Amino acid sequence: MIPLREITASGETDALYRPPGRDLLRAPLIGRLFRHRWGRLFMQVPLLLVALLLVYDGFTGSPIPPQNTATVAVWVHYRGFIMLALLFFGNLFCMACPFTIPRTIALRLSRRGRRWPRALRNKWLAVAVFVAFLFTYEWLDLWASPALTAWVIIGYFLSAFVLEALFAESPFCKYICPLGTFNFAVSTLSPARITVRSHDVCRDCTGKECVNGSADVLGCGTELFAPVMRSNLDCILCLDCARACPYDNVALMTRPRDSELVDNAWPRRWDVAFLMLVFAFAGPGNAFGMVPPYYDLQLWLANTLGTNNEFLLLALTFGLMLLALPAVVGLGAAAISRALSGREEPLRVSFSRYAPAFMPLAVAVWAAHYGFHFATGALTIIPAFQTFLTDHGLNWLGAPNWQLGTILPGGWILPLQTLAVLAGFAGSLYVGTRIGRRDFGSPPAAMRAMLPWVVVFIGLAAAALVLFNLPMEMRGAMLPGG
């Protein structure tokens, strides 16, 4: 049994509890599927089969990335579908994640495992792994290698299994998985989240099965306590809470997209706020790796430092762009915001206050980038899969048509990207304004406190618009002789 003081909750009070929207767990068909004991497995098994196919094709198929289902599905489709799912529903990938299928076996092996070290129960490790993953993606040109892509999938399975076997609290999902970190961040804008139908039922509940589990069903893997949840952060949407609750009191409610961003739903912690800033800066940072100025920067760095060591140059670029820059800019903005508002408060509070306001812009930039790849390459999976079949003597789908690719006219993409960034910028201003009104009361004080953050939003939005307007170069090797 997990003591309640151990439960990491996104908030401690339900004073701002909103009247419920529509409970998706009661929706026809889909609600029954979600609540069914094997509902999650029903969604995981197809993805497991897809993952196995991708590993197989990654190792045995064409080494040319656009002709291999592993590279096409992982670097084009996964990233496109995940954005659509997160924006229009919620954390569906974590819900159907095949990497956690061995969880039950791992838990049996571990007999629930040890507690994850207290010093690591925060988002610092998640920040490090997230940045390390983006760095590795560039360094090893993961998009350009079906075999490495297959190893990435295997790495996920092994990491999830080993950590589940050693520790309780699903540490892989909650503290490490870079895909999960990405999904948690975007899901803060998702239109649904876990809550309860009646708080009175929870107050009288003695077993707290939603988090502790019952005889038949595991409790929440990431140890979130449904009645106090106000955020999608850390929720893998496994719905074990709903299956375990003996009172059928857990709900997956629709909500306004901005609800958790403006409701003070996140803990005011350095690690959580910094993660969101890193996520926001990584959007343009990730896109920056595909445009000519990036290669000019690498060349300049190489000449200045007198080295062609790609690891070193990339580590320097990523360290500056994804860690140092958000830290310096965030701390600077927080200090100015505190000074302008005239509040005597810890810098941590000023730093984390406006972190939720980054999310609309950050998600918009990621969506614009991933959306580009998805829109221009969604149909390339068809000839890649046809090739996979014909390689095995199966000609059911005919000869591959390699001219299949885009799902949108080329001329639409840049206007749509621009629209997304501008909408995200407007969303960030809106959320920031609401946060200011909430915390400062008087509009002038709120405006003063928000001013430095608005400058950061403008900088990020401008960077994204400039990047999307530049001609793209899909390059791996950076430097001659490097």
Place this chain on the structure above:
Amino acid sequence: MLPFRISARHGRLLIIVGLLLGLAACRQAAGGVPLGSPDDTADISLTLAPAAGAQPLPLEPLTWEIALADAAGAAIEGAAVIVRGDMSHAGMAPVEATAADAGGGLYRADFAWTMAGDWIVTVTATLPDGRVKSQTFNYTVTAR
């Protein structure tokens, strides 16, 4: 009789692994040649110009020149030659061009890159005797 016992569950797992290995063994390259089979065109020389080298190519149309020769250095005429360019990033449609026989074992194909970046150019030549020679070349294309 086996000297050890295999449970039904492990037996099923072994069968699945065996089937997957068999599937991989049966896998063929796109040209229909089983992967891992000996290359019967190893003695054929295929060269492509402009050559893949340290210098990036400009983002502008070009004409490939493909030269085919046998082990003795004699030009191979009458081959069907296709040039295909794939980007190193998944999700990008390839560029394909059919080369015209210019005589003397030389073939030319007009080609236009669709964007800057890393490209993998595959030349596939179906020789008059039916053998298929395929070779890949890596290029970096830059807009500047």
